[in-house]
Amino acid sequence: MGGLSDKKITLNLKIWRQQDGIADGKMVDYRLNDVKTDMSFLEMLDLLNERLIREGEDPIAFDHDCREGICGACSLMINGQAHGPEAETTTCQLHVRKFKDEQTIVVGPFRAEAFGVHKDLMVDRSALDAIVMAGGFITVATGNAPDANAIAIRKENAELSMDAAQCIGCGACIASCPNAAAMLFTSAKVSQFALLPQGKIEARERVRTMVEKMDDLGFGNCTNEQECEATCPKGIKITNIARMNREFIKSLF
Amino acid sequence: MTTSKLDSNVPSGPIQQKWDQHCFDMKLVNPSNRRKFNVIVVGTGLAGSSAASSLAEQGYNVSAFCIQDSPRRAHSIAAQGGINAAKNYPNDGDSIWRLFYDTVKGGDYRSREANVYRLAQVSNNIIDQCVAQGIPFARDYGGMLANRSFGGAQVSRTFYARGQTGQQLLLGAYSGLMKEVSKGKIKLYTRCEMVELVMIDGKARGIITRNVINGKMERHLADAVILATGGYGNAYFLSTNAMASNCSAAFRAYRKGAYFANPCFTQIHPTCIPAAGDHQSKLTLMSESLRNDGRIWVPKKENDTRPVSQISEEERDYYLERIYPSFGNLVPRDVASRNAKNQCDAGRGVGPTGLSVYLDFRDAIKRDGVDTVKAKYGNLFDMYERITDENPYKVPMRIFPAIHYTMGGSWVDYNLMSTIPGLFVLGEANFSDHGANRLGASALMQGLADGYFVAPNTVPNYLASANLQEATTGHEAFGEAEDSSKKTFDKLLNINGKKTVDDFHKELGKVMWEHVGMARNEKGLKEALKAIPKIKEEFWQNVKVPGQNNNVNLELEKAGRVADFIDLAELMALDALKRKESCGGHFREECQTKENEAKRDDEKFCHVSAWEHKGEGKAPTLHKENLVYKNVKLTQRSYK
Ligand SMILES: Cc1cc2nc3c(=O)[nH]c(=O)nc-3n(C[C@H](O)[C@H](O)[C@H](O)COP(=O)(O)OP(=O)(O)OC[C@H]3O[C@@H](n4cnc5c(N)ncnc54)[C@H](O)[C@@H]3O)c2cc1C
Ligand code: FES
Numbered sequence: 001m002g003g004l005s006d007k008k009i010t011l012n013l014k015i016w017r018q019q020d021g022i023a024d025g026k027m028v029d030y031r032l033n034d035v036k037t038d039m040s041f042l043e044m045l046d047l048l049n050e051r052l053i054r055e056g057e058d059p060i061a062f063d064h065d066c067r068e069g070i071c072g073a074c075s076l077m078i079n080g081q082a083h084g085p086e087a088e089t090t091t092c093q094l095h096v097r098k099f100k101d102e103q104t105i106v107v108g109p110f111r112a113e114a115f116g117v118h119k120d121l122m123v124d125r126s127a128l129d130a131i132v133m134a135g136g137f138i139t140v141a142t143g144n145a146p147d148a149n150a151i152a153i154r155k156e157n158a159e160l161s162m163d164a165a166q167c168i169g170c171g172a173c174i175a176s177c178p179n180a181a182a183m184l185f186t187s188a189k190v191s192q193f194a195l196l197p198q199g200k201i202e203a204r205e206r207v208r209t210m211v212e213k214m215d216d217l218g219f220g221n222c223t224n225e226q227e228c229e230a231t232c233p234k235g236i237k238i239t240n241i242a243r244m245n246r247e248f249i250k251s252l253f
Numbered sequence: 254m255t256t257s258k259l260d261s262n263v264p265s266g267p268i269q270q271k272w273d274q275h276c277f278d279m280k281l282v283n284p285s286n287r288r289k290f291n292v293i294v295v296g297t298g299l300a301g302s303s304a305a306s307s308l309a310e311q312g313y314n315v316s317a318f319c320i321q322d323s324p325r326r327a328h329s330i331a332a333q334g335g336i337n338a339a340k341n342y343p344n345d346g347d348s349i350w351r352l353f354y355d356t357v358k359g360g361d362y363r364s365r366e367a368n369v370y371r372l373a374q375v376s377n378n379i380i381d382q383c384v385a386q387g388i389p390f391a392r393d394y395g396g397m398l399a400n401r402s403f404g405g406a407q408v409s410r411t412f413y414a415r416g417q418t419g420q421q422l423l424l425g426a427y428s429g430l431m432k433e434v435s436k437g438k439i440k441l442y443t444r445c446e447m448v449e450l451v452m453i454d455g456k457a458r459g460i461i462t463r464n465v466i467n468g469k470m471e472r473h474l475a476d477a478v479i480l481a482t483g484g485y486g487n488a489y490f491l492s493t494n495a496m497a498s499n500c501s502a503a504f505r506a507y508r509k510g511a512y513f514a515n516p517c518f519t520q521i522h523p524t525c526i527p528a529a530g531d532h533q534s535k536l537t538l539m540s541e542s543l544r545n546d547g548r549i550w551v552p553k554k555e556n557d558t559r560p561v562s563q564i565s566e567e568e569r570d571y572y573l574e575r576i577y578p579s580f581g582n583l584v585p586r587d588v589a590s591r592n593a594k595n596q597c598d599a600g601r602g603v604g605p606t607g608l609s610v611y612l613d614f615r616d617a618i619k620r621d622g623v624d625t626v627k628a629k630y631g632n633l634f635d636m637y638e639r640i641t642d643e644n645p646y647k648v649p650m651r652i653f654p655a656i657h658y659t660m661g662g663s664w665v666d667y668n669l670m671s672t673i674p675g676l677f678v679l680g681e682a683n684f685s686d687h688g689a690n691r692l693g694a695s696a697l698m699q700g701l702a703d704g705y706f707v708a709p710n711t712v713p714n715y716l717a718s719a720n721l722q723e724a725t726t727g728h729e730a731f732g733e734a735e736d737s738s739k740k741t742f743d744k745l746l747n748i749n750g751k752k753t754v755d756d757f758h759k760e761l762g763k764v765m766w767e768h769v770g771m772a773r774n775e776k777g778l779k780e781a782l783k784a785i786p787k788i789k790e791e792f793w794q795n796v797k798v799p800g801q802n803n804n805v806n807l808e809l810e811k812a813g814r815v816a817d818f819i820d821l822a823e824l825m826a827l828d829a830l831k832r833k834e835s836c837g838g839h840f841r842e843e844c845q846t847k848e849n850e851a852k853r854d855d856e857k858f859c860h861v862s863a864w865e866h867k868g869e870g871k872a873p874t875l876h877k878e879n880l881v882y883k884n885v886k887l888t889q890r891s892y893k
Binding site (some may be wrong): 005006008019020021036038039040042043045046047052053054056057058059061063065066067068069070071072073078086089093095097103118119120122124125126128129132133134136137138139140141142143144145146147149151152153154155159160161162165166168171192196198199 | 435800
């Protein structure tokens with residue numbers, strides 16, 4: 001624990017640059033001085049971008065929005081790790097103080113067969129929406145709901161369901177998986193509903209259509225590498241994958 | 254002064270029956286005809302997602318648009334604390350009437366009674382809907398829903414999902430949206446920014462969008478357009494809003510004739526993590542619940558830079574406890590914020606910038622033990638430490654107020670329709686329900702009330718009676734709108750000046766925070782009204798926007814938004830200047846009680862200020878919608 005400081009360091013950045021979805025990309029070196037250690041990682045990139053703009057160069061494109069670790073927009077492979085070195089922390093919540101003066105930092109986009117690069121570090125993660133569209137919902141039209149307390153739900157189940165529902169849909173699990181599997185993401189949604197009575201009605205169809213969609217989109221298979229759990233910024237557990245597998249088997253009978 | 258367009262269309266009859274009667278009186282569209290109508294929904298936050306799915310379920314064809322790569326990333330996702338409803342599950346005396354009453358009073362009597370009553374009425378249906386969608390709200394051991402209390406209320410009426418209520422509600426609304434996308438009833442356009450509203454025959458008939466990935470402009474035709482595009486807190490540059498939150502959709506509609514109401518009503522949240530320096534890109538909110546156990550103080554001595562451990566108890570000023578003995582650290586948001594500012598202005602602020610005050614848990618830890626404090630606030634303490642590198646179990650947190658929410662927005666009538674027929678505005682983007690100050694946990698409620706229950710009744714009523722002419726995207730109105738947006742983008746790209754978009758945005762933010770922030774006065778507002786046009790002039794001559802308009806160009810997007818923020822900022826300052834009273838979040842230093850509290854002037858200002866655009870470079874016209882209170886009595890707030 002240090003508290004805020006005036007400390008400034010120099011970083012040697014190697015950043016993936018790619019003009020658009022078709023062009024070839026390459027790593028480009030940037031030496032960035034006067035980086036305050038209190039900056040967030042994205043503020044450090046802002047600083048670099050402001051300099052690039054002033055020098056008449058093209059700023060680096062990356063996704064971000066809430067900068068609070070909840071919207072799931074930010075991504076980035078930082079020195080080979082999705083969202084960088086700090087456990088349970090998104091890139092937008094990572095701070096420069098976690099790096100050393102003169103350290104080299106390699107920054108690349110999230111990669112997977114289903115994720116194409118739009119530009120630089122910005123990728124297309126719409127495949128995750130497609131998986132949700134395949135069944136990640138409870139069919140209840142507005143106005144059709146019974147009183148909220150009509151069904152009691154065990155506190156324990158509500159909590160487990162919430163653990164799974166916390167997924168921010170960033171795709172780090174996929175980018176970290178050697179097989180680019182989307183099991184953690186999909187199983188978190190399946191689990192959230194499987195644990196609640198409201199979700200039971202459509203449970204069979206849900207798990208089947210979502211898993212099918214996942215396969216169709218080119219996501220790989222799970223070989224139990226557990227990288228997804230290790231990298232998840234929200235601490236989603238692989239027990240969800242086991243639950244999804246059980247749900248899937250149940251759905252076959 | 255004309256007031257003709259400002260007919261609130263509030264139905265007659267007793268307030269309890271207005272909405273039900275209105276629902277009965279409104280026209281319906283036969284189920285088999287609904288597929289003939291197209292509705293555009295811009296924005297997929299709570300308000301937009303819920304409206305889109307509800308209208309699609311009824312059978313309308315919906316097109317939904319958002320800037321982010323997925324509808325699930327809308328700014329609503331960041332809401333922490335909870336959502337209010339008048340369920341009265343805890344049996345502690347809550348009712349629709351009490352929620353209505355608290356909201357009108359909390360808004361310092363500057364909201365429309367009938368709208369607020371309806372909000373309280375449908376609040377219960379929202380919770381039902383959300384539970385049915387599988388939102389894992391907090392529950393007690395018997396399996397029933399848990400509630401907690403939240404600022405400004407004496408009952409426990411707030412439903413929550415840990416500290417991520419907004420996330421869970423949005424994911425629920427998003428799942429409903431995706432369900433309809435999968436059925437083909439909603440066509441979803443992500444990474445797609447609305448850049449212009451298209452009007453035919455004086456009615457809203459479509460939008461022009463820019464695809465963020467390839468710069469392509471597209472024309473979209475519809476029978477009605479809904480804006481659910483969020484608030485404009487980022488006019489201040491630093492706020493708790495997400496980076497992409499912007500005013501452009503509502504402001505471009507303003508330029509086309511949609512009046513903008515109460516632009517100066519902004520809310521400042523007292524417990525944010527202070528800015529660490531000039532590099533700061535946004536501010537992070539710490540839940541208000543911290544004030545239940547944390548004690549706020551500053552050193553009595555000015556410019557006291559000693560570490561906390563060296564400041565003795567006698568040298569500390571627990572100023573909220575001193576000034577407001579009965580509410581203490583739990584005074585409402587605006588009061589807590591203003592007092593923090595006063596302390597810092599007087600040179601007693603702490604931290605490297607002198608712009609923060611202590612929020613100290615020492616006594617709570619001593620009283621309840623570290624474990625209890627950890628159980629209650631562990632997440633927040635961790636987040637604080639991640640950002641500041643300080644351990645709040647050992648040293649007090651430092652907090653400072655930040656812009657958080659905007660009560661002002663597009664003027665809408667009881668049907669949530671703007672002054673442009675066929676243009677509806679929902680959620681934080683409209684001005685409707687919170688008056689001059691919003692109570693905690695009420696924005697989520699309003700967004701979902703608008704989207705799930707109000708618009709799905711009032712939009713069909715419009716469609717059934719609008720008698721729209723046949724049109725195509727070949728109509729000249731589309732051509733003109735597209736050309737004019739293209740020209741604006743080209744102009745921005747061709748200036749090739751010396752300052753970046755952020756340079757201007759930060760400059761604007763400074764003026765706004767200084768003069769149109771927590772406390773306002775005539776002199777400062779007049780200064781702002783001189784400074785903002787200068788920023789505008791320089792912006793259009795000296796901004797540097799790199800790249801082209803044919804692929805990802807985030808600077809170009811930002812430039813378009815900042816240009817609108819500059820214009821809106823001027824309107825905010827003007828509105829603040831004209832409203833010579835203090836009310837809610839709008840504190841005019843000239844208008845305070847002997848105890849330094851906000852002093853309303855109900856005789857002169859019990860109205861909504863709705864501004865009409867009169868053309869580039871011309872002064873806007875102020876229209877007033879008088880507010881009539883038949884069901885609540887206007888009183889002076891006091892927290893002593
Ligand atoms: C940190 C924080 C905590 C909060 N906590 C609470 C809380 O506990 N309880 C509570 O009640 N309220 C809370 N609020 C307030 C509340 O979250 C917001 O007021 C509310 O979520 C706004 O919802 P919305 O649907 O109106 O807009 P948003 O969620 O802001 O959505 C706006 C949508 O419009 C889209 N959009 C904008 N412009 C365009 C354009 N030109 N073209 C296309 N799309 C566009 C965006 O992409 C997005 O999809 C909090 C706010 C913040 C900042
Ligand atoms: S920017 Fe939202 S999670 Fe990082």
